Amino acid sequence: MTEILYLAAAVAFIVGLRRLGSPGTARSGNRIAAVGMLAAVVITLIAQDIVNWGTVLAGLAVGTAAGVWAAVRVQMTAMPQMVAIFNGLGGIASALVAATEVVDTDLAGLSADTAVSILLSILIGAITFTGSFIAFGKLQGVLPGRPLLFPGQQALNALVALGIIGVGIWAGVSGETVGYWVVGGLSLLLGVLAVIPIGGADMPVVISLLNSFSGLAAAAAGFVIESNPLIIGGALVGAAGLILTFQMTEAMNRSLGNVLFAGFGTEGGGTSAAAGIADRPVKRATPEDAAISLGYADSVMIVPGYGLAVAQAQHAVRKLADALEERGTKVHYAIHPVAGRMPGHMNVLLAEADVPYEQLLDLEQADPQFPQTDVVLILGANDVVNPSARDDPSSQIYGMPILNVDRAGTVIVVKRSLSPGFAGIDNPLFYDDKTLMFFADAKEALESTVTALKTL
Amino acid sequence: MSALVVGITVFVLAAFVGFELISKVPPTLHTPLMSGANAISGITIIGAVTAAGLGATPLAQILGFLAVATATVNVVGGFLVTDRMLDMFRSRSERRRDSE
Numbered sequence: 001m002t003e004i005l006y007l008a009a010a011v012a013f014i015v016g017l018r019r020l021g022s023p024g025t026a027r028s029g030n031r032i033a034a035v036g037m038l039a040a041v042v043i044t045l046i047a048q049d050i051v052n053w054g055t056v057l058a059g060l061a062v063g064t065a066a067g068v069w070a071a072v073r074v075q076m077t078a079m080p081q082m083v084a085i086f087n088g089l090g091g092i093a094s095a096l097v098a099a100t101e102v103v104d105t106d107l108a109g110l111s112a113d114t115a116v117s118i119l120l121s122i123l124i125g126a127i128t129f130t131g132s133f134i135a136f137g138k139l140q141g142v143l144p145g146r147p148l149l150f151p152g153q154q155a156l157n158a159l160v161a162l163g164i165i166g167v168g169i170w171a172g173v174s175g176e177t178v179g180y181w182v183v184g185g186l187s188l189l190l191g192v193l194a195v196i197p198i199g200g201a202d203m204p205v206v207i208s209l210l211n212s213f214s215g216l217a218a219a220a221a222g223f224v225i226e227s228n229p230l231i232i233g234g235a236l237v238g239a240a241g242l243i244l245t246f247q248m249t250e251a252m253n254r255s256l257g258n259v260l261f262a263g264f265g266t267e268g269g270g271t272s273a274a275a276g277i278a279d280r281p282v283k284r285a286t287p288e289d290a291a292i293s294l295g296y297a298d299s300v301m302i303v304p305g306y307g308l309a310v311a312q313a314q315h316a317v318r319k320l321a322d323a324l325e326e327r328g329t330k331v332h333y334a335i336h337p338v339a340g341r342m343p344g345h346m347n348v349l350l351a352e353a354d355v356p357y358e359q360l361l362d363l364e365q366a367d368p369q370f371p372q373t374d375v376v377l378i379l380g381a382n383d384v385v386n387p388s389a390r391d392d393p394s395s396q397i398y399g400m401p402i403l404n405v406d407r408a409g410t411v412i413v414v415k416r417s418l419s420p421g422f423a424g425i426d427n428p429l430f431y432d433d434k435t436l437m438f439f440a441d442a443k444e445a446l447e448s449t450v451t452a453l454k455t456l
Numbered sequence: 457m458s459a460l461v462v463g464i465t466v467f468v469l470a471a472f473v474g475f476e477l478i479s480k481v482p483p484t485l486h487t488p489l490m491s492g493a494n495a496i497s498g499i500t501i502i503g504a505v506t507a508a509g510l511g512a513t514p515l516a517q518i519l520g521f522l523a524v525a526t527a528t529v530n531v532v533g534g535f536l537v538t539d540r541m542l543d544m545f546r547s548r549s550e551r552r553r554d555s556e
Contacts (some may be wrong), residue, residue: 026542067530236493
């Protein structure tokens, strides 16, 4: 009977995920999945002969309070960090479930498949935990966003990975508790080592992959306690995260291996073309210049990037768009798949500012429109509009699908300084004759432009 | 069939369902999809509740408590924040309906 009820919860997850995939039904989908989860917890509380009620209820109370607090307080601009933390906590929860099994069972009597499941659950859960918190640190600015590299890094990572395999086999065969803890410790270390060499601009891939891992950790825990809902829920999330991971790497024209291991963006802009343009002058724009360009344009395309999130400028951009529309200018937004720090990051921010859905264009929709666009306004985006990806075979990002903004009439780039973005690659767009550089924080730039627009 | 084979069967089938469900989601929904999926991965909470509830030794109970607490943050926070995000998407579509 319990198993049938659990199956109903698993069905709720599948229906919920399916509905999450379409704008009209997404909210109900999330709620259906939540109801399934609540049902699964209640069934467990009733069906298991729980002895330590105090421990269970205390854990539920603490977790609920912290979860509500975090979910209500978090700003939409900080959503990538939030999802990273939730991923990490889900991962460590699965590892801890396996760890209680280690403490309470006679390890020498374990079957091989249970031992392997416990070890995998600890391994994946622990990597997800520390990896997610390093990603959080990079996104929050607590840690440097640039790749952190040191000599022998890859050799060390390989050594740690081999150590996990070696100790894991020994632990499984000998049934020594300490072996399981060593695997746990090394896995925590590997999570840190694996994410520190990955640059901030590659975070959409990392977050998606960690999302997948948190699901796989849950599935592994499901094998440990022989629980189908864990296996089903974990496999669903593992698959979903993996799909998004590959969609992100595809949008960057890179392999997953390249993102994870290449220390991308540390060689600087050392290409021949980039070196040549670095000394060239740029055209600077004042708020008045920007207002004149935008105010007399028939069509404007806004390209948001991570800088929009950093400056919390989503409401300011909406105000500018409103002011332009009042003047009869058509405004659209071109959103690159890897703009921001997680898949769909820009869409969430613009939704918060109530930007109409029809104005948001994805890469395929937006790109053909640039030749007919009068003015492109770039807000804190860099690599996704870098023409080197199209023109310069020696560029690190050559071959990445970009928004070809340099085909529009005028390009206004709002950026705090000329320094290259997270990927550390110089951008010839900034030195183009048709480009105006507006050096300012995105929010200040937008607000001063709106003010200037009123005086036209 | 052994429990392991049953488990692997369930895992593989569920993974294929996941691939089918997610492969055509529009980019606009990627963030809420990810945070909603993340909340679902908190299903490990039922393993955590079992582990904490049945833990025989003090150490097992401490680990179980931590497992319940972390999984609950994942579940409650994940579903709530997804709902908050999707609420913003909804207000947009409602406004569109009003203007028509």
